[in-house]
Amino acid sequence: MDKNYYITTPIYYPSGKPHMGHAYSSIVADVIARFKKINGYQVYFLTGTDEHGLKIQREAEKNNKDPKEFCDELSITFKNLTKTLNLSNNDFIRTTEKRHFASVNEVWSRLVKSGDIYLDKYSGWYSVSDEAYYDEDEIIQDGAIKKAKSSGSKVEWVEEESFFFKLSAWSDKLLKFYDKNPKFILPISRKNEVINFVKKGLKDLSVSRTSFKWGIPVPKNNKHVIYVWLDALTNYISALNFPKTNDKLYKSFWPADLHIIGKDILRFHAIYWPAFLLAAKIEPPKRVFGHGWILSDDKKMSKSLGNILDPLEIIKNYGVDQLRYYLIKEVSLGNDGSISLLNLKNCINNDLANNYGNLCQRVLSFIEKNCESKIPQPDKFEKIDMDLSEDITKKLPKLIEMIDNQDLNTYIKEVINFSFKSNKYFNDLEPWKLKKTNIKRMNTVLYCILNQIKSISILLFPIMPNSVEKTISSLSLTKKNIFLDEINNQNLLKPGNIIKKGEILFKKIESD
Numbered sequence: 001m002d003k004n005y006y007i008t009t010p011i012y013y014p015s016g017k018p019h020m021g022h023a024y025s026s027i028v029a030d031v032i033a034r035f036k037k038i039n040g041y042q043v044y045f046l047t048g049t050d051e052h053g054l055k056i057q058r059e060a061e062k063n064n065k066d067p068k069e070f071c072d073e074l075s076i077t078f079k080n081l082t083k084t085l086n087l088s089n090n091d092f093i094r095t096t097e098k099r100h101f102a103s104v105n106e107v108w109s110r111l112v113k114s115g116d117i118y119l120d121k122y123s124g125w126y127s128v129s130d131e132a133y134y135d136e137d138e139i140i141q142d143g144a145i146k147k148a149k150s151s152g153s154k155v156e157w158v159e160e161e162s163f164f165f166k167l168s169a170w171s172d173k174l175l176k177f178y179d180k181n182p183k184f185i186l187p188i189s190r191k192n193e194v195i196n197f198v199k200k201g202l203k204d205l206s207v208s209r210t211s212f213k214w215g216i217p218v219p220k221n222n223k224h225v226i227y228v229w230l231d232a233l234t235n236y237i238s239a240l241n242f243p244k245t246n247d248k249l250y251k252s253f254w255p256a257d258l259h260i261i262g263k264d265i266l267r268f269h270a271i272y273w274p275a276f277l278l279a280a281k282i283e284p285p286k287r288v289f290g291h292g293w294i295l296s297d298d299k300k301m302s303k304s305l306g307n308i309l310d311p312l313e314i315i316k317n318y319g320v321d322q323l324r325y326y327l328i329k330e331v332s333l334g335n336d337g338s339i340s341l342l343n344l345k346n347c348i349n350n351d352l353a354n355n356y357g358n359l360c361q362r363v364l365s366f367i368e369k370n371c372e373s374k375i376p377q378p379d380k381f382e383k384i385d386m387d388l389s390e391d392i393t394k395k396l397p398k399l400i401e402m403i404d405n406q407d408l409n410t411y412i413k414e415v416i417n418f419s420f421k422s423n424k425y426f427n428d429l430e431p432w433k434l435k436k437t438n439i440k441r442m443n444t445v446l447y448c449i450l451n452q453i454k455s456i457s458i459l460l461f462p463i464m465p466n467s468v469e470k471t472i473s474s475l476s477l478t479k480k481n482i483f484l485d486e487i488n489n490q491n492l493l494k495p496g497n498i499i500k501k502g503e504i505l506f507k508k509i510e511s512d
């Protein structure tokens with residue numbers, strides 16, 4: 001079985017401050033990347049910044065900066081975000097890097113060679129904010145302004161010489177490709193949207209611009225710069241050292257297993273990208289998952305509504321694991337999801353402080369006080385003990401399947417339910433009473449519950465890596481033990497080893 005796994009986030013436009021949408025795409029991808037790693041995969045996880053195009057050029061001009069200087073500064077902000085969110089990315093690519101130019105040049109040359117590119121003139125609507133072309137029927141008039149129906153962003157009229165990609169020739173081939181690869185686009189609702197759009201027939205796509213300079217020049221014709229989406233999408237192979245197709249990274253990790261993206265950029269990933277790749281004789285990725293939109297109190301976040309939830313502010317006030325957990329729990333991946341500070345606080349209190357945090361704290365404290373801080377020696381296991389641990393081991397294949405279907409939301413609910421049941425087991429079996437009546441039984445119960453804490457912690461690791469590492473080290477285990485295989489290892493916890501209670505993992509949030 002192929003045990004390599006390549007996963008990407010969208011590469012971010014380095015403009016403005018990182019917002020919750022950026023944080024969400026990144027956290028989702030990181031949770032999956034970390035899960036695959038603890039399931040024994042060699043994982044390559046890529047993120048980065050998308051630095052060319054008119055949008056960035058104009059932003060730079062507004063700030064009186066040269067575009068490269070502007071990107072150098074803002075790209076750092078996004079690189080810092082990867083640290084703040086505790087991402088496990090292997091690489092951070094910038095589309096202004098030399099390695100990326102080589103890769104885009106090669107893709108362009110292959111498209112020319114295959115006869116998929118021709119020179120003509122473009123006249124039509126363009127949204128700089130979306131970096132996208134729109135047809136007349138995709139535009140609405142809003143007062144004096146024309147806007148794209150789908151995104152609401154302003155469009156402007158463009159008329160200039162342009163190279164075109166023969167996208168129209170790819171409609172049927174794409175439909176066949178979707179048919180042969182039924183899980184290429186997920187969730188299914190978005191797949192249907194894409195298929196309906198392609199069925200209407202695709203128009204050729206303008207893939208170069210002449211009215212500005214901030215981009216990768218078209219090989220042998222530097223009057224043109226390459227369309228920023230053809231440039232940006234190629235990052236996913238540039239990072240694997242394409243065009244060196246014999247390179248170890250490329251051979252091990254292409255085609256990508258999963259591109260995590262937001263629904264607004266589905267058309268680029270699910271239509272243009274596979275068409276470019278097929279035309280360039282490169283295998284398309286295996287899956288594109290379009291997640292939904294993060295709303296604040298059911299509304300789109302915007303300055304004018306004053307409902308922006310700043311991920312950096314939240315992390316400063318409540319902690320990074322808390323934000324990671326909340327986003328994954330609250331939003332069902334694929335659908336839009338509303339978040340709020342009140343729900344974040346409730347989630348921290350109910351799931352983290354009162355449930356998982358409390359389980360760890362009360363069990364470790366009890367062992368510290370009553371067992372000289374040592375892992376107790378278990379005696380005979382009873383049915384109730386075995387049922388408890390089998391609840392997890394039997395469900396493990398299902399949990400793996402959930403992550404492979406990107407159903408993170410159900411996964412997290414299952415895992416927190418294990419913690420709830422473990423708290424109940426501890427309450428019901430009352431080890432504080434057993435201490436007086438049956439020490440051997442008390443030791444067995446404590447051993448079982450420690451084993452549960454170990455298993456639940458491993459399952460929570462992809463979501464809350466910092467907190468779980470602390471718990472794992474409290475159990476006298478190390479990072480090396482954070483693997484799914486260790487869940488089935490009933491002898492991992494060594495009786496006699498020292499238990500350290502440590503600090504409280506999740507403080508309860510008092511209401512204002």
Ligand code: MSP
Nearest residue numbers: 010011012013021022050232233261262263293294
């Ligand atoms: N540069 C392009 C991606 C190129 S990939 C080859 C881009 N960048 S972006 O910075 O504008 O957006 C990055 C990601 O954030 C996208 O997946 C987008 O869908 C996501 N989000 C932006 N706002 C969002 C929400 N409010 N909610 C959820 N995600 C949204 O697009």
